[in-house]
Amino acid sequence: xxxxxxxxxxxxxxxxxxxxxxxxxxxxxxxxxxxxxxxxxxxxxxxxxxxxxxxxxxxxxxxxxxxxxxxxxxxxxxxxxxxxxxxxxxxxxxxxxxxxxxxxxxxxxxxxxxxxxxxxxxxxxxxxxxxxxxxxxxxxxxxxxxxxxxxxxxxxxxxxxxxxxxxxxxxxxxxxxxxxxxxxxxxxxxxxxxxxxxxxxxxxxxxxxxxxxxxxxxxxxxxxxxxxxxxxxxxxxxxxxxxxxxxxxxxxxxxxxxxxxxxxxxxxxxxxxxxxxxxxxxxxxxxxxxxxxxxxxxxxxxxxxxxxxxxxxxxxxxxxxxxxxxxxxxxxxxxxxxxxxxxxxxxxxxxxxxxxxxxxxxxxxxxxxxxxxxxxxxxxxxxxxxxxxxxxxxxxxxxxxxxxxxxxxxxxxxxxxxxxxxxxxxxxxxxxxxxxxxxxxxxxxxxxxxxxxxxxxxxxxxxxxxxxxxxxxxxxxxxxxxxxxxxxxxxxxxxxxxxxxxxxxxxxxxxxxxxxxxxxxxxxxxxxxxxxxxxxxxxxxxxxxxxxxxxxxxxxxxxxxxxxxxxxxxxxxxxxxxxxxxxxxxxxxxxxxxxxxxxxxxxxxxxxxxxxxxxxxxxxxxxxxxxxxxxxxxxxxxxxxxxxxxxxxxxxxxxxxxxxxxx
Amino acid sequence: xxxxxxxxxxxxxxxxxxxxxxxxxxxxxxxxxxxxxxxxxxxxxxxxxxxxxxxxxxxxxxxxxxxxxxxxxxxxxxxxxxxxxxxxxxxxxxxxxxxx
Numbered sequence: 175x176x177x178x179x180x181x182x183x184x185x186x187x188x189x190x191x192x193x194x195x196x197x198x199x200x201x202x203x204x205x206x207x208x209x210x211x212x213x214x215x216x217x218x219x220x221x222x223x224x225x226x227x228x229x230x231x232x233x234x235x236x237x238x239x240x241x242x243x244x245x246x247x248x249x250x251x252x253x254x255x256x257x258x259x260x261x262x263x264x265x266x267x268x269x270x271x272x273x274x275x276x277x278x279x280x281x282x283x284x285x286x287x288x289x290x291x292x293x294x295x296x297x298x299x300x301x302x303x304x305x306x307x308x309x310x311x312x313x314x315x316x317x318x319x320x321x322x323x324x325x326x327x328x329x330x331x332x333x334x335x336x337x338x339x340x341x342x343x344x345x346x347x348x349x350x351x352x353x354x355x356x357x358x359x360x361x362x363x364x365x366x367x368x369x370x371x372x373x374x375x376x377x378x379x380x381x382x383x384x385x386x387x388x389x390x391x392x393x394x395x396x397x398x399x400x401x402x403x404x405x406x407x408x409x410x411x412x413x414x415x416x417x418x419x420x421x422x423x424x425x426x427x428x429x430x431x432x433x434x435x436x437x438x439x440x441x442x443x444x445x446x447x448x449x450x451x452x453x454x455x456x457x458x459x460x461x462x463x464x465x466x467x468x469x470x471x472x473x474x475x476x477x478x479x480x481x482x483x484x485x486x487x488x489x490x491x492x493x494x495x496x497x498x499x500x501x502x503x504x505x506x507x508x509x510x511x512x513x514x515x516x517x518x519x520x521x522x523x524x525x526x527x528x529x530x531x532x533x534x535x536x537x538x539x540x541x542x543x544x545x546x547x548x549x550x551x552x553x554x555x556x557x558x559x560x561x562x563x564x565x566x567x568x569x570x571x572x573x574x575x576x577x578x579x580x581x582x583x584x585x586x587x588x589x590x591x592x593x594x595x596x597x598x599x600x601x602x603x604x605x606x607x608x609x610x611x612x613x614x615x616x617x618x619x620x621x622x623x624x625x626x627x628x629x630x631x632x633x634x635x636x637x638x639x640x641x642x643x644x645x646x647x648x649x650x651x652x653x654x655x656x657x658x659x660x661x662x663x664x665x666x667x668x669x670x671x672x673x674x675x676x677x678x679x680x681x682x683x684x685x686x687x688x689x690x691x692x693x694x695x696x697x698x699x700x701x702x703x704x705x706x707x708x709x710x711x712x713x714x715x716x717x718x719x720x721x722x723x724x725x726x727x728x729x730x731x732x733x734x735x736x737x738x739x740x741x742x743x744x745x746x747x748x749x750x751x752x753x754x755x756x757x758x759x760x761x762x763x764x765x766x767x768x769x770x771x772x773x774x775x776x777x778x779x780x781x782x783x784x785x786x787x788x789x790x791x792x793x794x795x796x797x798x799x800x801x802x803x804x805x806x807x808x809x810x811x812x813x814x815x816x817x818x819x820x821x822x823x824x825x826x827x828x829x830x831x832x833x834x835x836x837x
Numbered sequence: 838x839x840x841x842x843x844x845x846x847x848x849x850x851x852x853x854x855x856x857x858x859x860x861x862x863x864x865x866x867x868x869x870x871x872x873x874x875x876x877x878x879x880x881x882x883x884x885x886x887x888x889x890x891x892x893x894x895x896x897x898x899x900x901x902x903x904x905x906x907x908x909x910x911x912x913x914x915x916x917x918x919x920x921x922x923x924x925x926x927x928x929x930x931x932x933x934x935x936x937x
Contacts, residue, residue: 815933818860818868825856 194255194275197243201326202257202273204240204283207233208319212312219308226308227298230315234291237322241287245280249678256328256394267388274328274394277678278530282325282459285537288659289451290318292652296545297443299649300552304441310350314447317343321452325459329391330379333463337375337424337456341368344448348440360439367433371423375460378416382467385409397466407472414471417464418479425457427516428486431509432738435493438501438557442548445501450508450540458515458533465526465681468519480520484612487513489735491619495626495721496731499557500547503627504540507583510616511536517613518598521605526681528597531667534675535590538663539582542656546576549645549653550631554638559630561638563715568642571650573632575657580628582660584621585701590664592697597667600693614700621704622711626721629712637715844885852878865920865927869913876906 211233219226258272294314301310320343323336342365349361382396385405390396400410421427426434437449448454461468461479468476487510494506511532518529549572554562566573582589585596595617602610636642644650666675669689677684711720722728733739851874858871880899887895921927 817929817932821859825860 194251194253195243195247197240198247198251198255198275199257201240201244201255201275201279201283204237204244204287205319205322205326207237207240208315208322212315212319215308215315216312219311227294227311230294230311230318231291233315234287234294234318237287237318238284238291241280241283244275245284245678248275248277248280249674254394258328258392261332265388267383268390269331270329270390270392271332272328273326275326277680278459278462279325281530281534281675281679282455283322285455285534286318286321286325286452289537289541289656290314290321290447292541292655293443293447293545296446296548296649296652297441299646300443300548301441302646306350310347310441313343313346313350314444317347317448318452321456324456327393329393330382330396330464331391333393333460334376334379337420337460338372340453340456341365341372341424344368344437344444344453347444347448348437350441350444351439354439357439360433360436364433364437367430368423371419371421371430371457373419374416375420375423378413378418378420381409381413381416382464385413393463396464400466400470403470405470407470410467411471411475414464414468414475415478417460417467418475418482421457421461421516422482423457424460425454425512425516426509427457427482427513428489429737431486431490432734432741434509435497435502435505438499438505442501442544442551445505446541446544446548449505450544451537454508454512455533455537458512458519458529461516461519462526462530462681465519469522469681476520476522478520480517480606480609483513483515483517483520484609485513486510487517487612487616488619491616491623493731493734494623495619496719496728498560498719500550500559500562500627500631501544501557503559503623504543504547507543507620507623508540510620511540511583514595514598514613514616517609518601521601521609523681524605525598525601527676527679528594528601530679531597531675532594535582535594535660535663535667538656539579539589539591539660542575542579542653542660543583545649545653545656546572546579549649550576552645552649553640553642555640556638559627560717562631562636563634563638564632564636565642566632568636569644571644571653575650575653576632577628578657578660580624582664584624584705585617585697586705587694587698588661588664590660590662592701593664593667596694596697599697600688600690603690603693614696617697617700618704618707621701622708625705625708626712629708630715634715841885841889844881848878848881848885851875851881863928863930865917865929866914868929869910869917872913873906873910876902 208230211229214229215222215226219229222228254274254276256272256274258270261269261271263269294311297310297314301307304310317340320336320339324333324340327333327336345361345365348364349358352358352361379391382400383391386396386399399405423430434449434454438445440448468479490506490509490513494503494510497503497506515529515532515536518525518532521528549569550562550565551557553565553569553572556562578589582591585592587593595613599610599613599617602613665671667673722732730736855871855873855875855878858874859868862868862871880902883895883899883902885895887893887899917927920932924931
């Protein structure tokens, strides 16, 4: 019954979208191109001139064009498009393979393909001469394809497949330089920590499939079923919270955010692609895609989402204050900015477009910041800001673009971060005033640590020992492109110029874009306070860092709230030292015992077989030969060659015959 | 008329002498001669029985044997000559190449 609705529903949707254009109908090509380029690079990469990146860059250029076409199609014709084929059927449960396209999908496609393309180009310079250069591009393509599958997936199982491929790829990329033990540990940590969130996510899927009467995992059908009100609120609430577990893991929210800073062990372009722009966005995207479930759950679910966002926002922003590693500052700021989106999603329909807009702008300026940091690291040969300083004189392009990215992150108008953060604060102000306060507080801290990072890296005197140089063209070009995008993309959500973004991405009905001068003023003041405080504190480089001289508070921050220690001593250690020891003992003594015992028995049996073979079978063969030889030796004496002996035989024979016959 | 048993005993003695010659002599010519002795012992038997039984078949057979014996001696002596040419000996003991 519900399956029937699914078919009717999707057909109805197709009919409503007045003739979706070619790009929308062929959107499935985008991830396929990525997978194809991954396979081509894997098999032919090393034999291709340039060692392989050409496939990925071509595929993503085509993907970017297709994505622009999709977004254009959506913007022009409106409506949604869905196309499914049946993947497999289990009893009444029909799992489909297909793609669903609406404004949100279009925007995400654009974000993923454009940033991934720029990262591909950037890596030409950054990864130049790496020993696993080709392999790096293989995984990069595969990763992008997986993210695109998540974005396009029309049902939850398909989404889960992309989600997990992404998990594997992030494991491979974080551990790209696995010769260093710290890197491989970080890869394992990222993989296992996100897995903690993936388990509830999977059970959330099961709960939603159960809610449809075990018929389908199609997101649209699930949304309609949940919205239809025939499903118990308790079940929907459970499903929503379980799904949110996946988001907490993948989008690095409290309490599972600990993996993301460690994941900075990977190459910097990977951090830009995975840990800023795309993979961590998947968690946010998941909530947005299944937003009907959250809306129709008990209000407590959305409140929990908001609270998690608010806690993460403050905790991560404070942690960014004490980091010396420039990538870790960015990592914590990513967590904090993702928390902004999560908090906004928790506001319900009002926060939905704001969250998505922040996701959109954040992807660009955070990719810009990571790539800029990569450029800095490339020059300074160190991740630590204590080894930097004064770089603005040596790296002009990096400096200007990084400055733009930083100001966007801080939320300085008219850069993109200002508009999206503003929208979130505006949405919060109307619904949950306490959240608005937290968000503004977060904006102050963000501006402060951004200033700290900027001043320590680019201002003052150079404290390192390297010969500084600007990065190659392949690295600066993506920076410039991203800086330009960062400057202007915010206007897409600016009410006075029409805010086209809100026409593409909305929940329910398109919302009227609002611009509140009050909120804008509050946020500008907050940013100004943060910037000024940062400038006063870090105008001159000080050793040790002032944020490390706040007594117990600094100790708490340096130890990352002891959360990592708690996980390590409370979960990893006990399991590793007791269960693992037990498993090890079991393996060594019982499993190996069985294996060794089997070997001993087999050895004994084969010795018996060997004895039989040697003595009886070979004995028969050799015995035959020996017997023949002995017999032949005996007979040979008869053949003496002496004619007269033969004659003796002849006569003797005659006599015998005669005696026999005559007798 | 001579009595048949006497002739047969004589022929048997003659044949035995031939057998001894064939088996015991080392000179190939002597061996051939011993074979002649055996053949003629048989001839003597044939002729004796022909006379005793009043049947000419025996005599005819004896004539055939004589003819065959002549041919046999011809070939035998030829072999002996070749043997002598090749090995400078007509000792049958030394002609033992045809063994294993």
